[in-house]
Amino acid sequence: MPRLDWLANHMSYSDTLAEWLYRQFSYEFVEQPLADWQREFADGQRNGNWKCLIALADGELLGSAALAKADLAERAELGPWLACVFTTPQARGQGLAERLIDAICAHAKERGITRLYLHTHDRRDYYLKRGWQTLECLQVWGEEQWLMQRNL
Incomplete structure (x- = not known):
């Protein structure tokens, strides 16, 4: 079974994970070069802007999820975010x-956070089945995005 740990403890995976995210969510990075995102993402592990949890098995990186301070400029008043x-x-x-x-x-709950937000363009049903609620649908990056929240 993969073990979970903070990316900050395994920074050798940071650039690889940032590249995977850059490719998976390419519509979000149209105006940002990969190297700039890799630098921002690595800095985010140190300053808490992108506190990322990773899954590892036998030294192989398998996945991630992050607690982000900000993840959608169009809703800058909201946060923190699952990202x-x-x-x-x-x-x-x-x-x-x-x-x-x-x-x-x-x-997040252990730190006194009572609500998280996320946005997704294609996984709304996945999150609905797991206790997230839809707040609105908006157009961002030329994509339909579902803004969702979950009370913790």
């Missing part, structure tokens, strides 16, 4: 994303 949810193709369908998400929610 950077990703699993590698070989790790999908095994409940790993759910483990990562639950761990981020538990971490």
Whole structure:
């Protein structure tokens, strides 16, 4: 079973994970070069802007989820956010994303956070089944995005 740990403890994976996220969510990075995002993401592990939890098995990076201070400029008043949810193709369908998400929610709750937000363009049903509520649908980056929240 993959173990979960903070990316800050395994920074050698930071650039790889940032690149995976950059490719998975490419519409979000149209105006930002990969190297700039990698630098921002790595800095975010140190300053808390992108506190990322990762899944590892036998030294292999399998997935991530993050507690982000800000993740949607169009709703800058909201936060914190569940962000950077990703699993590698070989790790999908095994409940790993759910483990990562639950761990981020538990971490947030332990810190006195009572509500998290997220945005998704294609996984709304996934999150609805896991206790998230839809707030609104908006157009961002030329994509339909569902803004959602979950009380912790």
